[in-house]
Amino acid sequence: MAKTIMIVDDSASIRQVVSIALKGGGYDVLEACDGKDALNKLKGQKIHLIITDVNMPNMDGITFVQEVKKLPDYKFTPMMMLTTEAAEDKKQAGKAAGAKAWLTKPFQPQTLMTAVSKLVLP
Amino acid sequence: MAIQVSEKNGITIIAIQDDMTIYTASEQKARLSKYLHSGRELQINLAGVSEMDSAGLQLLLWLKQEASRHAIKLSLVRHSQAVVEVLELLNLTGHFGDPVVISANWNAA
Amino acid sequence: MSELDAAIQTFVQEADELLAEMELALLGLEDNPDDSESINSVFRAMHTIKGSSGLFGFDSIVAFAHEAETVLDQVRRGQRVIDGTLISTLLNCKDHTSKLIEHCLTEAEQELSQELKLTGESLIKQLGGATTKQESMPVEADSKRGSSETSETEGDTNGNDWVILLEFGPDALRNGMDPLSFIRYLKTLGDIVDILTSAPDLPIGEAMDPESCYLHFKIVFRGNTDKQGIESVFEFAEDDCEIRIIPPHSQIEHYLSLLAEPSDEDDAQVERLGEMLINIGALTPKEVAKALQRQSEDKAESPEQAKPIGEILVEQQSAEQPVVEQALKKQQSVKQKIAAEANYIRVDSEKLGKLINLVGELVISGAAMRMMVDRHGLSDVEEVAVSMNDLVSEIRDTALELRMVAIGETFSRFRRVVRDVSNELNKQIELKITGGETELDKTVVEKINDPLTHLIRNSLDHGIEMPEQRRAAGKPEQGTVHLNAYHDSGHIVIQIADDGAGLNDEKIRTKAIANGLITADQVLTKQEVFDLIFEAGLSTKDEASNLSGRGVGMDVVRRNIEALRGSVSLDSEPGQGTTVTINLPLTLAIIDGFMVEAEQECYIIPLSMVEECVEMSPEECEFDEIQHYVNLRGEVMPYLRLGDYFNNRKQHSNIHRESMVVVRFGQTKVGFVVDKLHGEHQTVIKPLGKVFEQLKGISGATVLGSGDVALILDVQGLVQFATRDKSRASIGLAG
Numbered sequence: 001m002a003k004t005i006m007i008v009d010d011s012a013s014i015r016q017v018v019s020i021a022l023k024g025g026g027y028d029v030l031e032a033c034d035g036k037d038a039l040n041k042l043k044g045q046k047i048h049l050i051i052t053d054v055n056m057p058n059m060d061g062i063t064f065v066q067e068v069k070k071l072p073d074y075k076f077t078p079m080m081m082l083t084t085e086a087a088e089d090k091k092q093a094g095k096a097a098g099a100k101a102w103l104t105k106p107f108q109p110q111t112l113m114t115a116v117s118k119l120v121l122p
Numbered sequence: 123m124a125i126q127v128s129e130k131n132g133i134t135i136i137a138i139q140d141d142m143t144i145y146t147a148s149e150q151k152a153r154l155s156k157y158l159h160s161g162r163e164l165q166i167n168l169a170g171v172s173e174m175d176s177a178g179l180q181l182l183l184w185l186k187q188e189a190s191r192h193a194i195k196l197s198l199v200r201h202s203q204a205v206v207e208v209l210e211l212l213n214l215t216g217h218f219g220d221p222v223v224i225s226a227n228w229n230a231a
Numbered sequence: 232m233s234e235l236d237a238a239i240q241t242f243v244q245e246a247d248e249l250l251a252e253m254e255l256a257l258l259g260l261e262d263n264p265d266d267s268e269s270i271n272s273v274f275r276a277m278h279t280i281k282g283s284s285g286l287f288g289f290d291s292i293v294a295f296a297h298e299a300e301t302v303l304d305q306v307r308r309g310q311r312v313i314d315g316t317l318i319s320t321l322l323n324c325k326d327h328t329s330k331l332i333e334h335c336l337t338e339a340e341q342e343l344s345q346e347l348k349l350t351g352e353s354l355i356k357q358l359g360g361a362t363t364k365q366e367s368m369p370v371e372a373d374s375k376r377g378s379s380e381t382s383e384t385e386g387d388t389n390g391n392d393w394v395i396l397l398e399f400g401p402d403a404l405r406n407g408m409d410p411l412s413f414i415r416y417l418k419t420l421g422d423i424v425d426i427l428t429s430a431p432d433l434p435i436g437e438a439m440d441p442e443s444c445y446l447h448f449k450i451v452f453r454g455n456t457d458k459q460g461i462e463s464v465f466e467f468a469e470d471d472c473e474i475r476i477i478p479p480h481s482q483i484e485h486y487l488s489l490l491a492e493p494s495d496e497d498d499a500q501v502e503r504l505g506e507m508l509i510n511i512g513a514l515t516p517k518e519v520a521k522a523l524q525r526q527s528e529d530k531a532e533s534p535e536q537a538k539p540i541g542e543i544l545v546e547q548q549s550a551e552q553p554v555v556e557q558a559l560k561k562q563q564s565v566k567q568k569i570a571a572e573a574n575y576i577r578v579d580s581e582k583l584g585k586l587i588n589l590v591g592e593l594v595i596s597g598a599a600m601r602m603m604v605d606r607h608g609l610s611d612v613e614e615v616a617v618s619m620n621d622l623v624s625e626i627r628d629t630a631l632e633l634r635m636v637a638i639g640e641t642f643s644r645f646r647r648v649v650r651d652v653s654n655e656l657n658k659q660i661e662l663k664i665t666g667g668e669t670e671l672d673k674t675v676v677e678k679i680n681d682p683l684t685h686l687i688r689n690s691l692d693h694g695i696e697m698p699e700q701r702r703a704a705g706k707p708e709q710g711t712v713h714l715n716a717y718h719d720s721g722h723i724v725i726q727i728a729d730d731g732a733g734l735n736d737e738k739i740r741t742k743a744i745a746n747g748l749i750t751a752d753q754v755l756t757k758q759e760v761f762d763l764i765f766e767a768g769l770s771t772k773d774e775a776s777n778l779s780g781r782g783v784g785m786d787v788v789r790r791n792i793e794a795l796r797g798s799v800s801l802d803s804e805p806g807q808g809t810t811v812t813i814n815l816p817l818t819l820a821i822i823d824g825f826m827v828e829a830e831q832e833c834y835i836i837p838l839s840m841v842e843e844c845v846e847m848s849p850e851e852c853e854f855d856e857i858q859h860y861v862n863l864r865g866e867v868m869p870y871l872r873l874g875d876y877f878n879n880r881k882q883h884s885n886i887h888r889e890s891m892v893v894v895r896f897g898q899t900k901v902g903f904v905v906d907k908l909h910g911e912h913q914t915v916i917k918p919l920g921k922v923f924e925q926l927k928g929i930s931g932a933t934v935l936g937s938g939d940v941a942l943i944l945d946v947q948g949l950v951q952f953a954t955r956d957k958s959r960a961s962i963g964l965a966g
Binding site for chain 1: 405408409413467468
């Protein structure tokens with residue numbers, strides 16, 4: 001059974017690229033465009049990894065991670081934060097909220113796959 | 123029902139029919155620990171375990187430790203593919219010492 | 232000159248030196264293939280050139296040097312044997328690198344020429360490297376490559392297995408960091424040879440929290456990765472896992488060998504221990520950060536008991552004792568090296584030249600002052616003048632010494648020539664070098680190279696015979712060319728001697744007569760016959776073969792050497808070999824002179840050539856006015872009246888007393904008869920203009936303190952003139 005990964009990002013193009021890469025790597029992908037959308041889409045799904053952007057409308061990434069940590073069925077799911085190079089503080093904030101993994105933007109698809117593989121193999 | 127308990131020849135057979143992950147570990151621990159005090163031999167049927175993570179593995183390690191502490195026999199039977207994968211990966215098959223029968227209807231790994 | 236240009240200039244100079252060193256080392260390796268010093272020096276040359284070329288964006292050099300470096304690295308590790316073929320290839324690589332550097336300097340914008348490209352590719356092929364376009368390989372990649380090579384070659388020994396110790400913290404699972412995921416991923420990078428899973432702190436009974444993590448792992452891992460690579464597998468668990476990575480034995484050796492490597496001269500700086508270990512891959516930045524944190528915590532607790540960082544690293548099992556010790560040793564040696572390097576500075580030779588010019592002027596002023604003091608009889612100033620004069624001579628000597636270099640380096644360059652030519656000609660020739668430590672002025676060294684090359688090639692081409700001939704002549708098959716240098720009375724003597732076939736003076740004589748250089752009835756000493764070789768008329772190629780080729784360009788050789796105020800002579804014994812002796816002044820700028828006066832003209836004789844000064848009294852010397860001999864206390868030598876020689880005056884009055892200065896050149900002594908002796912005089916040589924070039928017996932001029940000009944005598948020329956005159960006279964007498 002393929003593992004499912006959720007990608008949360010307000011940029012459609014990023015969602016698209018990530019999605020193509022992950023699907024190519026043998027994962028199932030669930031896309032969401034912000035925190036709220038993601039929380040809705042989580043319901044009833046078995047998710048093995050959540051990848052989320054930080055800056056998003058409606059609900060930002062940090063808040064979203066904090067919310068996920070409150071959901072009994074999802075609170076132990078590994079989460080990966082997409083940060084930018086300069087935002088070491090965001091990385092730390094993400095870690096404090098519960099997203100222990102991170103990926104620095106911009107990234108090559110290969111870097112994404114390596115980071116994802118450390119947490120979930122297809 | 124995630125856990126089915128039956129008895130046969132004085133052996134308590136517990137069939138876990140659920141994932142053994144961090145999400146299920148607390149509940150499974152609570153259910154299983156009851157049988158550690160019965161004084162009877164335990165057989166854990168793992169055929170229905172479709173997914174196992176470190177928490178699930180730890181639970182098995184704990185059960186093994188507790189069983190020997192209470193001097194009861196505990197064996198794992200009918201390992202599912204997911205369970206065998208973990209035991210093999212961590213080189214723990216020997217630790218549990220139970221024969222692993224590879225079932226024909228597992229997916230080709 | 233922009234800063235970059237200056238840097239490129241430095242690069243070129245450095246590369247030249249490195250390549251010269253490389254060549255020497257390679258030639259040394261031929262005799263002694265296990266000399267690790269030489270291997271290191273060859274490796275370092277390529278390594279450094281690669282590194283600096285990268286900085287300037289000379290990609291073609293980087294790519295090529297990289298291939299050579301890779302091979303040399305293998306040699307250094309003992310993974311590849313260095314033999315004659317490889318040495319030849321590497322010598323060619325050295326040449327090719329020079330060409331690449333030249334290309335990058337002159338036409339960096341343009342593509343490599345087809346020829347250069349092909350040479351490069353074929354060399355890489357000969358090296359056994361890949362022809363792939365590895366444009367610029369970062370240095371890091373090397374260490375990876377090195378480690379992967381070792382694990383491939385010795386993959387079946389336990390010496391190549393990493394040991395990874397993982398202790399997961401209680402929150403790992405709650406954070407979604409499942410140890411299983413990381414281990415599964417690790418498995419994709421290599422082989423998990425063995426894994427020991429344990430949960431030593433697993434609580435008993437109900438105290439066990441199923442959501443906490445109690446798992447510890449000890450993993451024996453084999454894969455083509457480095458420490459950093461392994462650490463990054465677990466990077467997301469950094470807050471939830473204690474990780475220790477113990478490198479395989481081969482890696483430790485690899486680290487040690489990396490540490491043993493001499494650091495590049497330019498970037499030699501005292502690295503901090505941690506940085507050094509990170510650079511070679513023995514430590515990851517995280518491990519160092521952890522150790523540093525512990526150190527500062529310890530310091531805060533009790534400042535006295537804080538341990539050095541090395542000890543902490545060993546304690547936390549991040550690094551191995553021998554590696555840390557080696558690193559500390561290296562740190563120490565780099566410190567020492569920097570201290571030693573601080574003792575040297577590079578100086579533009581132009582600046583040095585200017586200094587020497589100024590010192591020359593100072594010497595003249597000093598002489599002028601002394602003259603004034605003498606003239607005005609200022610006895611109270613005299614003491615000051617004398618002591619200042621001493622200082623000036625000291626300054627002069629020191630300034631000249633700055634330009635003195637040992638001739639050894641020039642000599643060593645000929646090893647390559649000898650090697651190449653003897654291979655080419657299928658002769659066995661050994662080059663023996665002695666007196667390499669003999670020093671002479673850098674400007675002289677630079678100019679002596681061409682004549683030397685010529686003379687040595689002559690010895691190789693025509694002097695040394697083929698092995699069969701040598702055997703037939705009862706000589707060892709291997710011929711010897713001996714380069715020697717020594718100081719002799721203010722001159723440097725350079726000898727090129729071979730034990731080859733030697734010269735036949737009869738043949739030379741015949742040729743010289745045929746060419747009209749001499750007449751058939753002329754009687755010549757053997758030495759005079761050999762001197763004919765340096766005559767222009769005897770230097771055409773056709774005759775060259777008849778005369779074992781000795782004539783080729785020998786007149787050019789002599790002209791070059793004479794331009795340096797030197798002389799060249801040749802001696803040969805048929806069947807025994809030939810010796811060419813070059814006499815050169817140590818410096819071209821200043822000499823200690825002895826001033827004499829004849830017919831109201833002042834002349835300077837280089838002091839180093841003056842044997843003695845004699846008052847001409849009948850008791851001591853006896854003149855033979857016809858044969859121009861003087862018998863000085865029983866020693867017979869030719870003499871020359873300077874006044875007569877330069878003024879063409881045939882008769883001389885005996886009104887005033889005369890003096891004689893005995894000069895020596897080589898083995899020959901000649902007396903110069905003069906009117907007055909003025910004594911020692913520091914002389915700054917001013918070259919004569921073109922007009923006076925043909926003037927015999929004069930090598931230069933100097934300005935006296937009084938503003939007058941004194942001529943510097945070309946003693947050698949005069950000695951030759953006097954002795955020739957003498958032999959002619961004797962012939963005349965005989966006939």
